[in-house]
Amino acid sequence: MGPGLLRLRRCIRDDIKIGTPMTNASPPLHIVGLSGSLRAGSFNAQLLRAAARLAPAGVQIEVETIRGVPLYDGDVEAAEGIPAKVAELKDKIADADALFLVTPEYNNSIPGVFKNAIDWLTRPASDIGRVFGGKPVAFIGASPGGFGTILSQEAWLPVLRTLGTQPWFGGRLMVSRAHKVFDEAGAILDPAIEEALTSYVAGFSAFVAEVKAGRA
Numbered sequence: 734m735g736p737g738l739l740r741l742r743r744c745i746r747d748d749i750k751i752g753t754p755m756t757n758a759s760p761p762l763h764i765v766g767l768s769g770s771l772r773a774g775s776f777n778a779q780l781l782r783a784a785a786r787l788a789p790a791g792v793q794i795e796v797e798t799i800r801g802v803p804l805y806d807g808d809v810e811a812a813e814g815i816p817a818k819v820a821e822l823k824d825k826i827a828d829a830d831a832l833f834l835v836t837p838e839y840n841n842s843i844p845g846v847f848k849n850a851i852d853w854l855t856r857p858a859s860d861i862g863r864v865f866g867g868k869p870v871a872f873i874g875a876s877p878g879g880f881g882t883i884l885s886q887e888a889w890l891p892v893l894r895t896l897g898t899q900p901w902f903g904g905r906l907m908v909s910r911a912h913k914v915f916d917e918a919g920a921i922l923d924p925a926i927e928e929a930l931t932s933y934v935a936g937f938s939a940f941v942a943e944v945k946a947g948r949a
Contacts, residue, residue, distance in 0.1 A: 762792045762941050765826050766833040769847030769874075771800055776875040776911035779919045780930070781835040784873075787931045792938045794833060797822060799850035810856055819853045823864050826854065831869040831941040832898070838876050838885035843892075851892065865896040869944045871937040873906040873930075875914065881907025901940045906933045 766785060768778040778798075785794040801818035803809070809816075815823070826832055837844050855861050872889055874882030886907065893900050906929055908914060914926055921927040 760791075760942075760945070762830045762938060762945065763828070764788075764792065764794045764831045764833050764938075764941065765822075765829040766794045766796050766835065767799060767822075767847075767850070768796075769799065769834065769836045769844045769850075771846055775837070776877070776908075776915065777835045777837050779915045780873065780875045780908060780911075781833070782919055783915075783921055783927070784833065784835070784930055784934050787927070787934055789935050789938055792934075792941075794934070795825070795829070797825065799846060802846075802850045802853055805849055805852050805856075815856060816853070819850075819856070822850075823854055823860065826868070827864045829868075830945055831871070831937070832865075833937070834870065834872040834889065836872055836874040836882055836885050836889065838874060838878075838882040841884045842888045843885055848892070851896075855896065861896055865898050867944075868898045869901060869937075869941045870898040871901045871933075871940075873908070873933060875908035875911035877910065877912045879909050881909040883907050899944060901937050903940060904933045904936045906930065 766781045768775055768781045770777050772778075781794075781796055785796050788794050799822075801816075802822070803816055834847075836847060839845070854864060870893055872886055872893075874885055876882050886905070890900070908926060914921060914923060916922055921930070
């Protein structure tokens with residue numbers, strides 16, 4: 734048994750806390766999911782797609798991408814305004830019930846392309862409240878290394894606090910040894926990892942439902 738699987742089982746035992754379950758009577762929930770990698774075979778993009786497949790009834794995780802978001806340049810913003818891809822993502826996040834971030838970890842922190850995309854999504858600053866204010870947010874991640882994405886997830890906390898979001902702290906999911914987790918079609922090979930992901934998505938969905946109902 735590798736350290737990655739041990740870490741996943743520890744998450745299942747100690748960190749995953751399921752809240753109010755979704756029921757058929759609950760209003761449908763719409764969650765926008767973003768992977769923080771541009772790589773075609775990204776482990777985090779595969780993890781996001783798996784989360785969308787495992788979402789409970791009445792919950793839709795819309796898989797979105799940061800591809801097409803340029804490097805932030807204040808001169809470009811002043812001369813040309815908000816890029817079309819950024820404007821599209823801003824509207825989708827603003828209209829969604831929640832935001833689901835799936836983050837790689839580069840050099841023990843947030844990937845530059847992911848942080849750049851979020852920086853664009855905060856422009857102009859007057860729009861931050863509309864897009865992010867009070868928005869439930871969850872974050873998971875996958876890494877080929879042995880520690881999952883623990884440092885990247887921690888690094889997101891001050892960013893999400895600054896944007897006024899509502900992070901969900903009812904569970905943690907850090908998938909290590911990610912190169913051994915998925916098959917060629919993107920299916921999860923290990924039942925324990927699939928169980929952990931299913932539990933995480935269910936817990937976050939219950940939290941989102943509570944926020945939407947005004948109970949959180």
